Amino acid sequence: MTPDAVILRALRGSGDAGASGADLAQRLGISRAAVWARIEELRRVGYDIEASPHRGYLLRGAPDVLHADDLMARLEPGGVIGRDIRVFHETASTNDIADRLARDGVAEGIVILAESQTQGRGRLGRRWDSPAGRGLWMSVLLRPSLHPSAATQLTVLAAVACVRAIERQVPLRPDIKWPNDLMFGTRKCGGILLEMSAELDHIRHVVLGLGLDVNVTASEFPAALRPIATSLQAQLGRRVDRAALAASVIGELDRAYRALGSGGFPALADEWEERCATLGRRVTIRMGARELTGTAESIDDDGALCVRTEHGRLERVVGGDVSLAAAP
């Protein structure tokens, strides 16, 4: 952990009791003057840190920015996802950065966040708006021991982890729309984009992208999206602490990813099914030129959606555009 992460973790841990400069200096193996310099630097980027003669340093407030050290400070130590975090002020696409790192041999678990993306994208190359400071635009590099056909498991995992993280932070419960959307009713607040590099029988790496509209206000959505898009702030009526939410998402992703590695997919799938607005509903799925209509029944061991067609046949679907019929 970096010195700033150690300091922020200590300040958060000590709360009103405060953390003494001497303690911090000892923990970090640096001088008290050097601790003070780090504190000054944190203040400069917006952290409200009080220095009390008796209690030492106290964290009074954090800025609404994503700060790698602060996110690291909030995570449980020892995780895979989040063991390295990089935050960009602006980038074309966090998925592109994660992909480039993957090709350079970087280990799995690194998380890339950006305050804004100029060329954020959703599935099938669609544009994804990523306004500055309003959401979580993040990508995670993974190197799972999965067959390419089981990659859908990661979409399931990501959806469940995000819903869990949101619920931990705010009194909201989004639905999941298969395969990759987070919804409030008919409005989308987030999406998951999984991009993989693979041989026929072997995933080399996966970049799991997440776009979550956190503090986007209704008027900030492009006019065309207003009827179908929403954000956590719009649902809740107040701003949401993005840094706390980001740390929570990273922590939940890590927990779910480790569960997947030890055979935990069935439990994730059960939770996904509970939270899924698609199951039990009549759906129409467009896959290129083909269209399939039926009732969404379940997801299978690979994360594919099983749809009962009008002819009674059960079809496995791994992608495509899903439209839900009106609720019965």
Add this chain to the structure above:
Amino acid sequence: MTPDAVILRALRGSGDAGASGADLAQRLGISRAAVWARIEELRRVGYDIEASPHRGYLLRGAPDVLHADDLMARLEPGGVIGRDIRVFHETASTNDIADRLARDGVAEGIVILAESQTQGRGRLGRRWDSPAGRGLWMSVLLRPSLHPSAATQLTVLAAVACVRAIERQVPLRPDIKWPNDLMFGTRKCGGILLEMSAELDHIRHVVLGLGLDVNVTASEFPAALRPIATSLQAQLGRRVDRAALAASVIGELDRAYRALGSGGFPALADEWEERCATLGRRVTIRMGARELTGTAESIDDDGALCVRTEHGRLERVVGGDVSLAAAP
């Protein structure tokens, strides 16, 4: 087509009759002196071109090098695969170059060849020896309208096209070993490596790599490979014209790829089954930690191998390491 490609095509087409400088100049819209300068340049890289006062220019011999213009000159016009060809003297990996071009938005069909690769690779990151001037080390960029799970079709296509091309050039008939090897008996002479970039339901691009040991002599193989590797030259007892073979492989790949695009996979699969040493044999397939033993029965519509296990169950296999039991 480049001027050199036009000239080489004309020289090959006219044979002993020769192609006049005036004709070539007119066809290219350049002066006879400029034609002569191009001829000089081709001679410099090793083409044996005779200038006869009566018959004009005659091609007497070509060097054992891969030359993009010469390969283009040998292809039927109008194809997809081979509409652009780049030859490198030495590169780390032709697949890496094709992948980089794909990310830069280059259209499908470009073929990358190298006289030698310093970091050629086979499946699962295994090393592939690519000695200078001894083989075909090539990659093709494709953007097929296929679901990722149907990518195996491209391996089937590539194997069939390579076998057809070899048969057209030399009196040899290699077997196919599923999924990606070209064999003479128990010895491998070539392999196909398919690398894809995909979303869950959507291939972005595929790089189809081919490594074919053409004129590698027995003593040039590393000692460990000698019992299991062979080359066309070793099988035939004489050197093979690499350029003619390369053009033939590109031409056959193009023909098969266009057939695939118009619903021709079943015919390719039939041909593959005929040429396949794996079918009808007892096989053991290692897929990571799992091992499957049974009789290889057929390939299905997605190109997966269907194996009848000892318990009578038919299993679909899309990858893994295949060992054949001794022939019955």
